[in-house]
Amino acid sequence: xxxxxxxxxxxxxxxxxxxxxxxxxxxxxxxxxxxxxxxxxxxxxxxxxxxxxxxxxxxxxxxxxxxxxxxxxxxxxxxxxxxxxxxxxxxxxxxxxxxxxxxxxxxxxxxxxxxxxxxxxxxxxxxxxxxxxxxxxxxxxxxxxxxxxxxxxxxxxxxxxxxxxxxxxxxxxxxxxxxxxxxxxxxxxxxxxxxxxxxxxxxxxxxxxxxxxxxxxxxxxxxxxxxxxxxxxxxxxxxxxxxxxxxxxxxxxxxxxxxxxxxxxxxxxxxxxxxxxxxxxxxxxxxxxxxxxxxxxxxxxxxxxxxxxxxxxxxxxxxxxxxxxxxxxxxxxxxxxxxxxxxxxxxxxx
Amino acid sequence: xxxxxxxxxxxxxxxxxxxxxxxxxxxxxxxxxxxxxxxxxxxxxxxxxxxxxxxxxxxxxxxxxxxxxxxxxxxxxxxxxxxxxxxxxxxxxxxxxxxxxxxxxxxxxxxxxxxxxxxxxxxxxxxxxxxxxxxxxxxxxxxxxxxxxxxxxxxxxxxxxxxxxxxxxxxxxxxxxxxxxxxxxxxxxxxxxxxxxxxxxxxxxxxxxxxxxxxxxxxxxxxxx
Numbered sequence: 327x328x329x330x331x332x333x334x335x336x337x338x339x340x341x342x343x344x345x346x347x348x349x350x351x352x353x354x355x356x357x358x359x360x361x362x363x364x365x366x367x368x369x370x371x372x373x374x375x376x377x378x379x380x381x382x383x384x385x386x387x388x389x390x391x392x393x394x395x396x397x398x399x400x401x402x403x404x405x406x407x408x409x410x411x412x413x414x415x416x417x418x419x420x421x422x423x424x425x426x427x428x429x430x431x432x433x434x435x436x437x438x439x440x441x442x443x444x445x446x447x448x449x450x451x452x453x454x455x456x457x458x459x460x461x462x463x464x465x466x467x468x469x470x471x472x473x474x475x476x477x478x479x480x481x482x483x484x485x486x487x488x489x490x491x492x493x494x495x496x497x498x499x500x501x502x503x504x505x506x507x508x509x510x511x512x513x514x515x516x517x518x519x520x521x522x523x524x525x526x527x528x529x530x531x532x533x534x535x536x537x538x539x540x541x542x543x544x545x546x547x548x549x550x551x552x553x554x555x556x557x558x559x560x561x562x563x564x565x566x567x568x569x570x571x572x573x574x575x576x577x578x579x580x581x582x583x584x585x586x587x588x589x590x591x592x593x594x595x596x597x598x599x600x601x602x603x604x605x606x607x608x609x610x611x612x613x614x615x616x617x618x619x620x621x622x623x624x625x626x627x628x629x630x631x632x633x634x635x636x637x638x639x640x641x642x643x644x645x646x647x648x649x650x651x652x653x654x655x656x657x658x659x660x661x662x663x664x665x666x667x668x669x670x671x672x673x674x675x676x
Numbered sequence: 677x678x679x680x681x682x683x684x685x686x687x688x689x690x691x692x693x694x695x696x697x698x699x700x701x702x703x704x705x706x707x708x709x710x711x712x713x714x715x716x717x718x719x720x721x722x723x724x725x726x727x728x729x730x731x732x733x734x735x736x737x738x739x740x741x742x743x744x745x746x747x748x749x750x751x752x753x754x755x756x757x758x759x760x761x762x763x764x765x766x767x768x769x770x771x772x773x774x775x776x777x778x779x780x781x782x783x784x785x786x787x788x789x790x791x792x793x794x795x796x797x798x799x800x801x802x803x804x805x806x807x808x809x810x811x812x813x814x815x816x817x818x819x820x821x822x823x824x825x826x827x828x829x830x831x832x833x834x835x836x837x838x839x840x841x842x843x844x845x846x847x848x849x850x851x852x853x854x855x856x857x858x859x860x861x862x863x864x865x866x867x868x869x870x871x872x873x874x875x876x877x878x879x880x881x882x883x884x885x886x887x888x889x890x891x892x893x894x895x896x897x898x899x900x901x
Contacts, residue, residue, distance in 0.1 A: 373800050399803035400812075406804040412797055416819045425815075426805030475805050 327351060327479060327511035333379030333389070335365055342366060342535040351511040354526025354543060356519070361532040363515045367483045370513070371406050372399035383479060403434070405472035409484045411464040413456040419467050420452040426475025435476050437508050442470045445507060446500055462493045466500060473504050480505065480512040486521060495595070495676035498524050519547050520559050520597070520676070551600060551647055552630020558600035558645045561676070566593045573616060573670050579642035584616040586670040595676045600634065602672035603646035606665040607656050615667040619644075623662050626653065637666060683876050685852055686860035693768070693856060694836040697775040701783040701832050702825075704776065709787035710813070714796075727784050730777060739845025742774045746846070766848045771856075774846040775836050782831040790824025791817065827891065834887045837880075 331346045342362040357363050368374040370381065372388070380390040383404075388397045405426060413422050423439055443449040446466045456464060465485060472480055482501070486494040502525065505512050514525040522529050523543040531538040531546065541549070551558040564576035564583065574589050575582040576596075589596070604615065621637035621644065628634070633653045637644040646666060648656070656664065679687070712724055730738055745752045746764040752773075753763045764770030794817060802812035818825075840858040847854030849863065857880060864873035 371800075371804050373803070398808075399800070400806050400808050402804075403806065404804060406801070408797070408801070410797070412801040414798060414801075414816060414820075416822075425802070425807070429806030429811075471805065481804075 327353075328382070328384050329353065329479075329513070330382040331366075331370075331379070333369060333376040333381060335369060335374065335376045337365060340365075340535060342369075344532075344535075344537050346530055346537050346540070348528055348530060348540060350527045351505065351509075352525060352527045353511075353513045354522045354529035355513060355515045355532060356517065356522050356529050356546065357532035357538075358517055360534075362535040363517075363532055364483060365535075366532070367406070367481055367513075367515055370479075371404050371481055372397060372402050400429075403430070403475070403477050404479045404481060405475045405477035406481045406483065407465075407468050407472050407485045409488050411456075411461075411468040411488075413459075413464055413468055413471070415456050417456075418452070419448065419454050419456065419459070422456065422467060423452070423471050423474055426471055426477075430474075430476050437474055437476050439474060442473055442504070442508075445504060446470045461489050462497060465489060465497060469497075469500065469504065473508055473510060477510060480510050481515070482512055482525075483515045484517070485514075486516070486518075492675075494521075495524075498676075501525060519543070519550060519554075520561070523547060523559075523561065548627055548629060548634055548645070550629070551634050551645075552628075552632040556599055556601070557647055558629075558634060560598040560600065560644055562596045562598055562642075562673070564593060564596055567591055579640040581619070581640060583668075583673070584670045585673045589673060590675055597674045597676060598644075598668065598672055600645050600647040602668060603644065604667040605635070605646055605648060605652075605656060605658070606667060609665055610667070613667055614669070616670040617666075617668040619666045619668070621664055621666050623658050623660055623664060625660055626658065637664070639666065678875055679879070680872065682851065683857075683860060683872065686855050686857045686876075687879070689768075689852065689854075690837055690856040690858075693771060693775060694833045696772055697779055697836045698783075698829055698833045700772070700776055701779060702829065705780065705783035705787060705828070705832075708780075709784045710791055710817075712784065713788045713791035728781050730779070731781050735778065735839065735841025736845055738778060739774065739842040742777065742842070743845055746770055746773070765846055766850060766854060768847075768853050771843060771847040771854050774842050775839060778839055778842050779832045779835050782835045783828045786824050786828040786831060787821065790821040790827075793824075794820045830887060830891055834884060838884065 328349045331344055333344055335342045342365045344366065355363050355366060369376050375396060376389060376391065378391040381388050387393065387395050388402050389395060414425065417425070427435065427439065443452065446469065448463065448466055448470060451459060451463060451467065459467065486497055489497065516522060526543050528540060529543050529546050530540050547558055562578060564578050567574040567576040570584065573584045573586055574591065575584055619639050621639045624636040624638045626633055626635055631649070632647045633650050635646045635648065635658060637646060644666060658664065708727065712720060743765055744750050747753045748757065748763050756762060756764055764773060798816050798820065799812050802816045807815060838858065843854065843856055843859055849855050849859055857876060861873050861876050864876065
């Protein structure tokens with residue numbers, strides 16, 4: 327998918343002014359609230375009209391002020407999943423799902439109800455009314471409804487923000503699965519860096535209504551490490567654990583990581599902040615942190631007032647952060663070896 | 677027999693008038709209410725005020741202006757004469773037209789409120805799923821506003837049944853043509869037929885109470901958006 331936006335939209339005191347070119351199947355739009363993300367989404371979906379500029383989707387203009395082109399929403403075939411699911415309360419789940427499907431030209435229909443319902447695990451809900459669904463179920467139905475319209479592009483405007491933390495990350499696999507399985511490119515809008523890294527290949531960063539740059543999400547996370555209160559979030563895929571001295575031993579990178587109980591006994595993705603990794607020059611004889619991993623320093627990067635250190639841990643990557651003085655004291659240079667100490671309680675399941 | 681034939685005729689005429697006015701106002705009031713609920717135009721204020729005027733105007737004032745407009749020298753009278761219908765005052769259809777103006781706010785305001793309560797989001801969702809504005813109106817806005825339509829229709833019907841001043845100004849008092857129940861009661865009282873006035877008045881009272889009771893007792897199932 328090729329997206330080319332060049333537009334200007336004034337709303338009261340706020341002005342969105344962008345010139346953005348992005349291509350790929352998973353595009354992210356990242357920025358704090360008030361940066362213009364939602365205005366941009368509304369312009370793309372045709373819910374508001376830019377003051378000037380043009381929007382090209384795969385080379386085709388859906389808006390062009392100089393040529394007086396402004397395709398109405400219902401002809402753009404750009405589906406939208408909102409923060410609030412927006413299911414029609416007077417229709418059953420099945421009728422909600424089919425709303426866009428029935429309005430999609432027969433020749434353009436590529437996706438069938440049964441398949442989507444199966445992938446999203448909502449087959450049992452088809453006869454129910456929306457008011458009987460939980461938040462996660464509603465959001466899955468809303469996603470299914472958007473997909474069944476066989477859109478050229480799927481916009482997801484903070485689709486996870488209204489959900490509880492643990493639910494949020496259970497929806498993400500569904501989002502990725504449907505776009506991959508049904509080959510629908512999407513634009514994912516969020517203010518969460520972790521969501522960006524899980525959902526996007528390329529991220530347009532908005533600040534105060536302007537484009538601050540287009541980067542890969544990993545790069546963005548490293549840039550933001552120094553100023554973020556949570557540091558850089560390492561995302562670790564851990565295998566099925568075994569109990570060991572009251573802790574859980576998860577296989578990772580050919581070794582074991584010890585996590586405190588409550589981490590759950592299934593495999594999964596876990597967060598580990600760069601702030602929660604302590605680096606030691608030599609093996610500390612005894613230490614309270616339950617994980618002590620020998621690592622090789624791969625590279626260093628600056629981020630704000632912090633130095634980020636990319637570690638090679640048996641072939642897997644960890645990012646730790648230290649203040650520059652500590653980096654000097656530890657004599658950290660690419661190729662040197664260090665010990666990374668991590669407490670068993672520092673990991674959090676996504 | 678509790679009511680004499682003239683009373684029954686008046687009741688039947690009243691019901692027919694109220695039913696026709698309700699149907700016309702459903703057709704006319706819905707687009708007006710929709711526009712008022714959705715527009716950001718400067719004209720929203722003035723138009724909204726005009727729609728609400730019959731709520732505060734004495735029926736005689738409204739009736740007086742309508743009488744002038746429908747008379748042979750008024751614009752409406754000129755039009756109806758040209759069309760071969762003749763002037764409308766003192767006809768049933770003149771009464772219908774006057775009642776449409778008189779009951780307009782009772783249709784428009786509940787509808788406008790329920791359209792506003794739906795908000796923009798469901799219609800935006802419908803649009804991004806390929807529904808044209810008209811299609812979205814019929815498949816999303818209309819079903820969601822169903823309780824509003826019911827309230828508005830009942831209010832309009834009941835209010836038209838209860839009108840008196842406008843009828844006197846426009847329709848006069850012609851049996852079977854413009855003599856509705858409220859006028860019939862007035863006639864009975866004028867003729868000192870208190871017994872008949874009592875019976876017809878009781879019918880009106882019970883009808884009005886039952887309508888309001890039904891409306892207050894009936895609670896639509898709240899629908900979460």
